[in-house]
Amino acid sequence: MKHFLIIVFIFLMSTNSYAYIDPGTGGILLQALLGAIAAIGAYITIYWRKFKNLLSKIFKVKKKD
Amino acid sequence: MTNLYYEPGSFRDPAGKIFYKNGKVYRKLSETGAKRFDYLKKDNLLEELIKKEFIVKTSETNGRQIDDKLKGEKILEHEKIDFISYPFEWTFNQLKDAALFHLDFQIYLLNKNAKLIDASAYNIQFKDNKPIFIDVLSIDEYKDGEFWYAHKQFCENFFNPLLLSSRKGVSFNNWFRGNLEGIQTSDLNSLLNFFDFTSPSVFINVFMMNKLDERSKINPKKASDKVKFSKKFSKKSFINLLSQMRNFISKLKSKKKISDWDTYEENNTYQVQEEEDKLSVIKNFVDKHNPSFLVDLGCNEGKYSEYASKQKNVKVVGIDFDLNVLDRAYIKSKKNNPNFFPMYVDFSNPSSNLGWAGSERKGLQERSNFDCVIALALIHHLVIAKNIPLEDVIKWIVSFAPSGLIEFVPKEDPTAKIMMSLKGDIFKDYEEKKFETLLSKYAKIKNISNVTSTNRKIYEFNKN
DSSP states (O other): OHHHHHHHHHHTOOOOOOOOOOTTHHHHHHHHHHHHHHHHHHHHHHHHHHHHHHHHHHHHHHHHO | OOSOEEOTTTTSSTTEEEEEETTEEEEEEOHHHHHHHHHHHGGGHHHHHHHTTSBOOEEEEEHHHHOGGGTTOEEEEEOOOSSOOOGGGSOHHHHHHHHHHHHHHHHHHHHTTEEESOOOGGGEEEETTEEEEOOGGGEEEOOTTOOOTTHHHHIIIIIHHHHHHHHHOOOSHHHHHHSTTOOOHHHHHHHOOTTGGGSHHHIIIIIIHHHHHHHHHHSHHHHHHHHHHSOOOOHHHHHHHHHHHHHHHHTOOOOOOOOTTTTHHHHSSOOHHHHHHHHHHHHHHHHHHOOSEEEEETOTTOTTTHHHHHTSOOEEEEEESOHHHHHHHHHHHHHHOTTEEEEEOOTTSOOOOBSGGGOSBOOHHHHOOOSEEEEOSOHHIIIIITOOOHHHHHHHHHTTOSEEEEEEOOTTSHHHHHHHHHHOOOOTTOSHHHHHHHHHHHSEEEEEEEOSTTOOEEEEEEOO
16 A cells, blocks of 8 residues: 555646646545545455465464364 | 625535525535435435434525525524634644544445445534534535545645654644645655655655656646546545544644743643633633623633633633643543633734635634633733734734723733743833723723732723
């Protein structure tokens, strides 16, 4: 998560000229990004659990042996 | 306000328009407004929100009974708030309570499949020292996957001002008054440093918010397309975002700075006896006039109007220009005295008419509807410290209410002496006889009480 934020941080380090659009757009783009991060986090959690289950299965099998 | 009068500040949302008649507050609904209100009535949501004290009491009423011109119109009647205050007049903890209230309300509504469509701090008022929402038309149905469109507005109205005060020790009030929409994210972003951004909440809601906002300004079409085609925001994420913000704000503390008046109540030059004399003058005054609404100018922690607000159940608005003292007064009165509402105003530059056409937010005088005014130990701070002519100060105080108390502090008084020690005595008109003559020009002097050994006197006046 931390690394991901650092990447986002570097990615965002470019700015320049302005043209007025709508004062709320930044907030919505931010939520879209946060939503995506949350989704990635959820995927990671799911696969991490699967990986843990797999490990525990392997160890259980080994113990039986 | 006996005639029908439309509120000039009520124009941002065309769904409804506030108006007053015979001292009552009404709202005329447009077609969109009527639809929103119908939604609120569905499943008794309106009733529930009133009961839970999220919103002011609101009911439908017959337009024709109010005015012939309103025949056939959809009209709501709202509970009247004693005194309308603005976020730039609130202390740190008042704005913080309003922010937490807004987030709690938004979370509550989301769980009921409803939402707040905006996040203006002006939609929150204080009733008995508790925040309450006044704009019922800001509530609408929540549609699954919707974004929090008011995220940036919430940050600029609540989050950024609190952060400015908490991280940098800069009071938000004067800045907020200059820019009525709050503290802009881009401005705050320029002030914060690397260490401030190590907090994830600050990084996300200030740094990233600003970056993405800048990007959307560089390429508006790309940004709006991105918003249109981006994946929807789940309700769970929405509530998570609000809860995280709530958690962060609830821990914020104002960065302490010692102010001139911090130790005033301990260090002032009064003696115990003199203080009791002062209190008894106020008691007699309050018992005699039985006001229902009083203003205490230069209230400090509100010690002198406490008798009125506690024993006599009088609503008191306490005004002062020391934010630290006011914040302490708010925390204290929130716990044990709902009748005393402290508020920040710089007396030498009081809140004026502001906003669009100079009529969106009203000045302090325009909002005044007090029965009585008390101004103790105040005039020397305006005349001697701020060089405001004595007559102007008297005229200003007297304009607040039909009757009141004003304390005159002579030049011989130790506090006045300290004030003049560097400046020199350039105030030839500042003396008791002149004060009496001037006060008599604007009101009748009813009583004079000597309250200190240094010849401080309290004058009771009446304009009728």
